[in-house]
Amino acid sequence: MTDTTTDTAGTVDVRGRIPEQGDGCEAADILAAVRTHVDPELRRAIDTLPGSLRGVALYHFGWEHADGTPARGNAGKAIRPALVLTAVRALGGDPAPAVRAAAAVELVHNFTLLHDDVMDRDTTRRHRPTAWTVFGDADAILAGDAMQALAQRLLAEDPHPGAPAAAARLATCVMELCAGQHADCALERRSPDEVTLDECLAMAEAKTGALLGCACALGAVYAGAGPEEVEALDGFGREAGLAFQLIDDVIGIWGDPGRTGKPAGADLAVRKKSLPVVAALASGTPAAAELAELYGGRPGGTEADPGDAARVARAVESAGGRDWAQVHAADRMSRAMGQLARAVPDPAAADGLLTLAEFVTRRTY
Amino acid sequence: MTDTTTDTAGTVDVRGRIPEQGDGCEAADILAAVRTHVDPELRRAIDTLPGSLRGVALYHFGWEHADGTPARGNAGKAIRPALVLTAVRALGGDPAPAVRAAAAVELVHNFTLLHDDVMDRDTTRRHRPTAWTVFGDADAILAGDAMQALAQRLLAEDPHPGAPAAAARLATCVMELCAGQHADCALERRSPDEVTLDECLAMAEAKTGALLGCACALGAVYAGAGPEEVEALDGFGREAGLAFQLIDDVIGIWGDPGRTGKPAGADLAVRKKSLPVVAALASGTPAAAELAELYGGRPGGTEADPGDAARVARAVESAGGRDWAQVHAADRMSRAMGQLARAVPDPAAADGLLTLAEFVTRRTY
Numbered sequence: 001m002t003d004t005t006t007d008t009a010g011t012v013d014v015r016g017r018i019p020e021q022g023d024g025c026e027a028a029d030i031l032a033a034v035r036t037h038v039d040p041e042l043r044r045a046i047d048t049l050p051g052s053l054r055g056v057a058l059y060h061f062g063w064e065h066a067d068g069t070p071a072r073g074n075a076g077k078a079i080r081p082a083l084v085l086t087a088v089r090a091l092g093g094d095p096a097p098a099v100r101a102a103a104a105v106e107l108v109h110n111f112t113l114l115h116d117d118v119m120d121r122d123t124t125r126r127h128r129p130t131a132w133t134v135f136g137d138a139d140a141i142l143a144g145d146a147m148q149a150l151a152q153r154l155l156a157e158d159p160h161p162g163a164p165a166a167a168a169r170l171a172t173c174v175m176e177l178c179a180g181q182h183a184d185c186a187l188e189r190r191s192p193d194e195v196t197l198d199e200c201l202a203m204a205e206a207k208t209g210a211l212l213g214c215a216c217a218l219g220a221v222y223a224g225a226g227p228e229e230v231e232a233l234d235g236f237g238r239e240a241g242l243a244f245q246l247i248d249d250v251i252g253i254w255g256d257p258g259r260t261g262k263p264a265g266a267d268l269a270v271r272k273k274s275l276p277v278v279a280a281l282a283s284g285t286p287a288a289a290e291l292a293e294l295y296g297g298r299p300g301g302t303e304a305d306p307g308d309a310a311r312v313a314r315a316v317e318s319a320g321g322r323d324w325a326q327v328h329a330a331d332r333m334s335r336a337m338g339q340l341a342r343a344v345p346d347p348a349a350a351d352g353l354l355t356l357a358e359f360v361t362r363r364t365y
Numbered sequence: 366m367t368d369t370t371t372d373t374a375g376t377v378d379v380r381g382r383i384p385e386q387g388d389g390c391e392a393a394d395i396l397a398a399v400r401t402h403v404d405p406e407l408r409r410a411i412d413t414l415p416g417s418l419r420g421v422a423l424y425h426f427g428w429e430h431a432d433g434t435p436a437r438g439n440a441g442k443a444i445r446p447a448l449v450l451t452a453v454r455a456l457g458g459d460p461a462p463a464v465r466a467a468a469a470v471e472l473v474h475n476f477t478l479l480h481d482d483v484m485d486r487d488t489t490r491r492h493r494p495t496a497w498t499v500f501g502d503a504d505a506i507l508a509g510d511a512m513q514a515l516a517q518r519l520l521a522e523d524p525h526p527g528a529p530a531a532a533a534r535l536a537t538c539v540m541e542l543c544a545g546q547h548a549d550c551a552l553e554r555r556s557p558d559e560v561t562l563d564e565c566l567a568m569a570e571a572k573t574g575a576l577l578g579c580a581c582a583l584g585a586v587y588a589g590a591g592p593e594e595v596e597a598l599d600g601f602g603r604e605a606g607l608a609f610q611l612i613d614d615v616i617g618i619w620g621d622p623g624r625t626g627k628p629a630g631a632d633l634a635v636r637k638k639s640l641p642v643v644a645a646l647a648s649g650t651p652a653a654a655e656l657a658e659l660y661g662g663r664p665g666g667t668e669a670d671p672g673d674a675a676r677v678a679r680a681v682e683s684a685g686g687r688d689w690a691q692v693h694a695a696d697r698m699s700r701a702m703g704q705l706a707r708a709v710p711d712p713a714a715a716d717g718l719l720t721l722a723e724f725v726t727r728r729t730y
Contacts, residue, residue: 048540049540050540050547051544052548052551053540053543111510112510119502119503119506119507137484138546138547138550141483141484142544142546142547144510145476145477145480145509145539146543146544148539149513149536149543150536150540152521152536156517156520156521156532156536157529157533163529164521165521167518167521168518168522171515171517172514174514175414175511175515176415178415178418178507178508178510179416179417181503182417182503183417185503185504
């Protein structure tokens with residue numbers, strides 16, 4: 001399925017609107033085009049939820065205020081649906097019949113966000129109060145449960161021949177996401193010197209890489225690709241996901257508060273075991289010992305102390321945590337490129353996926 | 366598919382072990398036989414969960430102690446899987462290929478129990494501490510999420526032609542279960558005089574009837590039945606489920622603590638808005654006014670006061686709540702029989718489902 005000239009019949013209705021690969025389009029164009037296709041499918045699906053939980057879902061997606069009045073919407077960047085549809089196209093398939101699967105992936109992503117926010121007691125998501133703070137824990141849990149069911153129903157009702165395999169793959173991915181969130185909670189409870197870098201990388205792969213990989217793999221399934229190409233695209237998404245997480249962790253420490261929307265060093269203030277920190281702690285340098293003392297010293301408060309955060313950030317940097325994260329992110333991206341080339345040898349066909357991978361991993365900070 | 370002589374080829378491996386309808390077998394025999402088929406499928410499925418969540422699931426099903434050592438197991442009565450397999454048989458199908466769907470229904474039931482216990486802060490389930498009290502809220506939520514995914518994966522990987530329709534139906538049922546639990550939580554927060562009987566009946570149908578109906582409907586789907594028979598069996602399960610809930614509520618008030626395992630009047634002590642109570646409050650009798658005063662007077666404590674519970678129970682009975690529940694349960698059972706006869710006119714073929722419906726609704730107390 002690497003010949004992009006095959007299987008393009010019947011794509012007229014979408015091809016004119018989802019930007020082609022190799023036409024030099026920006027990631028923002030792809031994402032905007034994907035939104036115009038996936039959002040209506042998503043809203044149609046959410047409209048079938050029972051009334052009592054629909055409002056929680058609409059609030060979470062930013063389409064309604066807490067009082068049920070319409071909101072302008074900030075449902076996230078739609079990276080995962082974009083990966084599904086761009087992967088279909090990269091493998092020479094027609095993205096139109098995969099829009100439902102793309103919506104299912106986005107529902108799964110958002111169901112896990114709803115539940116993670118409950119567990120982590122996070123109070124802000126996409127610049128708004130999290131659903132559990134507005135509707136209570138029970139309704140946030142129930143809306144998440146219903147959204148997982150909705151995702152699976154979209155695939156169960158999808159007549160596409162790839163739908164059952166996609167449903168099984170998405171379900172397996174949910175289990176991995178759950179294991180990743182479990183590992184995250186468990187790691188946070190342990191003291192910094194009890195946590196290994198391998199554990200943190202495995203957690204990040206399960207929590208972030210798995211769904212990006214699944215999104216790409218579902219695109220391959222909908223393109224009718226063979227098992228090797230499906231696995232290679234899964235690998236591409238996973239590796240790019242890891243690179244994304246590494247860069248995200250760097251931004252969490254050294255990012256510009258004006259861009260991140262979080263106070264400088266917020267991750268450090270709560271003593272988060274992010275990848276640069278754990279790498280720094282494992283470095284065996286004198287700065288690592290200083291960092292261990294700072295990080296193990298006191299449990300982080302909710303208020304960031306700029307002086308403390310700056311000290312910790314300097315120690316992480318001196319111990320090589322920032323460099324390690326950037327080098328490791330580049331390494332993951334190069335592995336991602338290798339997997340992509342396995343599945344899609346034609347660079348023009350691979351361009352859309354490449355653009356998205358670069359978008360998520362080369363954010364400025 | 367009402368001709369029970371059709372579609373019985375290839376059933377030898379199961380037919381010898383799952384008791385036949387019309388052979389006078391007891392519900393206990395059906396349930397025990399179902400367990401021997403569904404439990405291995407269920408355990409195989411649970412063994413594929415990520416290690417960190419598998420222990421929570423095995424604990425919840427009673428197959429492991431909290432420390433991971435094997436337990437004798439008390440995974441509930443397996444009513445729902447029994448309804449699936451008995452419904453297949455009633456419609457002349459082979460139950461063997463439906464064992465996976467039966468396990469999926471049982472996984473969905475147990476995922477909702479895990480989550481409901483977290484929301485309701487219930488501390489005991491099947492005579493053991495609930496999973497969240499042992500593993501924490503996060504792991505109970507995550508294990509439930511993973512179990513819902515596992516249920517859907519069983520169906521997505523099932524080559525049976527009815528599997529996609531079954532998956533869609535089960536997903537829709539999950540949404541209804543979530544809406545039912547939402548309604549239950551919302552009703553509990555309102556004062557007794559703000560709650561109508563219709564609301565409580567609708568909540569009980571969503572929370573209890575929906576999955577019993579879905580189990581029967583899935584059996585019909587796996588038997589290759591037409592849409593009318595599928596809907597009739599769904600109706601049968603729903604009505605029997607309502608009857609079950611009514612009887613369960615009667616037992617919750619007047620049941621023998623030695624049999625129920627709960628202190629006498631426990632439901633009344635916590636001011637639960639069970640169906641007999643709400644019917645009594647709506648009766649317009651002098652006893653209803655007395656009951657309203659007792660019930661609205663103070664929020665229930667966690668410790669049952671036997672004198673208070675006995676007074677409330679007498680008021681519910683004087684206001685006709687007990688009689689109403691019993692008459693209404695009988696009415697629901699007769700509606701259930703009507704639906705069953707629509708789908709399965711041959712009484713011998715319907716006998717197994719009848720036996721199960723009577724088992725769940727005619728428990729002694």
